Amino acid sequence: MDERGLLVLAGTPIGDTADAAPALLRALEGADVVAAEDTRRFRDLCHRLGITPAATVVSFFDGNEGARVGGLVERLLAGSRVVVVSDAGMPAVSDPGYRLVAAAADAGVRVTAVPGPSAVLTALAVSGLPTDRFCFEGFLPRKTGERRSRLAALAAERRTMVFFEAPHRLPAFLADAVTGFGGERRAVVCRELTKTHEQVLRGTLAELAQWAQGEVRGEITVVVEGAATSGGNLADALAAVRTAIAGGVRRSEAVAEAAAAHGVSRRELYDAALKDRADAPEGAGS
Template sequence: MPAASPPTRTAGVLHVVATPIGNLGDLSPRAQQVLRDVAAVCAEDTRHTRQLFAQAGIDTPLVALHEHNEDAMAQRLVERLQAGDSLALVSDAGTPLVSDPGFRLVRAARAAGIRVSPVPGPSAPVAALSVAGLPSDRFAFEGFLPAKAAARRERLAALAGEPRTLVFFESSHRIGEMLADAEQAFGDGRCAVVARELTKLFETVLDGTLAALRERVEADPDQRRGEFVVLVEGAGDDDDGARLAEGRRVYALLAAHLPPSTAARLAAEITGAPRKALYGG
């Protein structure tokens, strides 16, 4: 009689697990159970995740998965999943893949027929939207703007006519510059919100015009510390506001190749926006 074939092992599951953005009490019971049950947890920064695990009493092995090694690691992790290991994916804070690594692993797992299951929870953009008092039925998440000033201003100018609420991440050492550039791109009267250190001890949510928020942040060093979500109201439906937003967008594109006065004149002719509002020269 031929020997029986060994049973085929069922492929594992890749769990994408949201973790707290500040308050450790936001780690859900389901998330804790999944993180305990899997064979290993793929973490952006294992040192950071190890601190979270210590607080929650979790001792699951950690595997480093970050932007520098994700390409190399994705196939190895898929092989583990195919062999039957279930894994979890976490970022340093919040929901993975939202301005964090993990996209390549998820794509590779799905391409291999592996089940990918979300364990939802905290998300800084959604948390900020929920308390901002800005329209939230339609919004555009832009993540981090470019670090270099010229590229940042060009990106903001391109968004000046966007009708949806805009959501950005920003760092403490660029928040002042970002607000100043947003004021220039969108106009000083555009409504906005600066949400800082959400769910943490020194959480603040400031609202007002971009000009008022810039002044507030510039005047108070405490408002330049921590992690930020910045929300900007979308361009209005009024003709003047939409025309000015489009004029600023076109001006920024032209000014990269033409003298400012020429770029402003052409942008005004193209869009009907007032030239002086585009360029003060």
Template sequence: MQAPPPHSLGTAKIPERLDNTVLVLAATPMGDIGDASQRLRDALGSADVVAAEDTRRTKALAKALGVEITGRIVSFYDHVETARIPALLDDIASGLTVLLVTDAGMPSVSDPGYRLVAAAVERDLPVTCLPGPSAVTTALALSGLPVERFCFDGFAPRKGGQRREWLRTLASEQRACVFFEAPHRLADCLADAVTVLGPDRRAAVCRELTKTYEEVVRGTLAELAAWSVEGARGEITVVLEGAQPVSADPADLVTEVETLVAGGMRLKDACAEVSAGRGASRKDLYEAVLAARSAE
């Protein structure tokens, strides 16, 4: 008999209709009300329960969309998220549709949501998503940088020491990195980036995306740091260019290979592991190890 899939993959079937028992995550406009989808409008008007990061903003959104929220609306923000989860799961299990929305963008992406999703999956309750606006993908598209591969790091650390340590982890990261930053910390963050990553790494600062005063400033970290000294307002998303691969001299990697071999790894496997991401040819590294051994 074939083994069942791991539970963490979530095997619950998504209902064909949203008015069945289901948790629905819905993306909301970041600024331009025209970005609201028809599916979001329908869900706001038909959900049995609307769990909202800010109930006042959600009611204002529904009013702007010409939608009447007929279901029960409950607050679902950071400080009450954990306490609200059991009742919302019971609602879903009893046959209700629960719609989760945040103030702007996609739930779970630096906003409340992932704990509820994880808990629903744990109970084999179906979860679906109404796609829509996201500051992450919007900033990537506007950055003008190579973003075929990227990582998302949420908000940059607030304290200088922690922020510089975090930036050091990006020194060799070849994927573009997207992160959020508060406007009053942007100048310090970019100054630290210049110090840690160098002045020539490219980036884009995206401000007030989709709103009236949307602005995208592109340039090197040095240029952006100088620009930010004057101050920036609004919600900030930063896209940092990935690091350029640096070709390592195979001779400099021999010791790392021999350490892995001493730990029981086959020489070819050790060469493959060490050469990965280091810009060195696996074949050249293998030959460098053999040359070093013969020279002993």
């Protein structure tokens, strides 16, 4: 008889506690161990749900996930039922859980999930942008240079993109997205999804960047449309670069915005812009 336990990834409400699935309550009440991203928030959730799990509750967050995995796998191999919960949404999606799932699977432990709300899919569904193909990019690097590099690498991505961002970093994120994708790219900022003060703002990246200059609070998910699917015109993009440079915009920024707006390769356009400068009559251009 296989005495291995069961690892359960349990989705928790991202806003209204009433969204909790009955299966979540059953999972928590039947757990031997609950690995919670924040034990205080977990106990508050249980209070709001009206349940008192008998399980052992351990903290399980980014800072200690690696150290916790070994002990939790031991409990699983001894036959325990371990339930993982994050502060909101599905564990392992920009939240702790991935390492434990991988280790449990390697150990031959069964892994299952209690379906629950996800900010990724909720934001995508209400965005009004194409949902047939999308990618989840999560939180981008905090450092400006690294963030801009990631956005530049995504400029030609044709799938709808979903990002998480902290409210105090949203203005910088949107400003960098304007540079990397072009100000006319459509996007949606979702704030406090499913909560009392839910707000869904649709517009161009330039418009949203302007809006974000005010104070922004709450949980933020940003959805950005993919690059144009039709083949771009390099000549038109190069003309846009010339115009932007003549207006005082730096070459790298002009190329990034024109490449995103015209659906052409940024590297190819940059090379063309350099050649264009070299071929220009003496005294022309920058």
